[in-house]
Amino acid sequence: MRLVVARCSVDYIGRLTAHLAPAVRLLMVKADGSVLVHADGGSYKPLNWMSPPCWLVEEPGRWTVQNKAGEQLVITMSEVLHDSRHDLGLDPGLVKDGVEAHLQALLAEHVLTLGEGWTLVRREYPTPIGPVDLMCRDAAGGSVAVEIKRRGEIDGVEQLTRYLDLLNRDPLLAPVSGVFAAQQIKPQARVLAEDRGIRCVVLDYDQLRGIERDGTLF
Incomplete structure (x- = not known):
């Protein structure tokens, strides 16, 4: 799991286009390749994301995430406040109480x-x-x-x-x-x-x- 807190703008290019104006956001890159863009609100749902299989190309100040359909998530960063990687290991899965x-x-x-x-x-x-x-x-x-x-x-x-x-x-x-x-x-x-x-x-x-x-x- 990679966690990046950065001031960034986000553009989705695909079947439609969407734009997030510059703001401080949490970028999450999971081991399965998915990339999620979170704000400090809105509960669990990301503002935008790209589901696997997809590929992340990093350039200075710019991430480009693309899937097999050619859709792109372009993240432009003006300031990186935090960048860390964490090995979460194998998750045992959810055990529901009251099954x-x-x-x-x-x-x-x-x-x-x-x-x-x-x-x-x-x-x-x-x-x-x-x-x-x-x-x-x-x-x-x-x-x-x-x-x-x-x-x-x-x-x-x-x-x-x-x-x-x-x-x-x-x-x-x-x-x-x-x-x-x-x-x-x-x-x-x-x-x-x-x-x-x-x-x-x-x-x-x-x-x-x-x-x-x-x-x-x-």
Whole structure:
């Protein structure tokens, strides 16, 4: 990663033309070859940029960045205030908190969230069209298939419906009811689920993790 702070003007020449008048800006050159021009504002979005594959040609006071299509980003610098290079190494990537696998593990551990007297039969219960997130038994001993999503949408309801259709063909399990559990459930998905006799449950991720809120613990 190369970071340059310079007073510069920027001209884009391609399918259209654009011009940035002289000002102090941050120029970022990434290891993948991309070049980005940032101001001290506008959140994360650069004022202008050139995506890879592109090539940077440096001349005194002037950078010319060109891509395969012949488009150019010409940066004219009147003063360089900072120029540094940093090896950031291999990035491990973003790990999202609250992904479905985490929700599944937490709900399996706290299955009583779904109802008093509930027990977990198995996580990732196999079916010919894929595993059901949780197979449980309710207080009356009935089989319940639980599909877990971060965001509950119609596709998730359709998925659970297909699981229920197959599971209810097994005389050792039938009748199998369904629970659609998510951190957020879209209104259309809730209507479809309830129309099909599927119960909807909104999950509180913080409570499942036992995080204290308002003086109480889950």
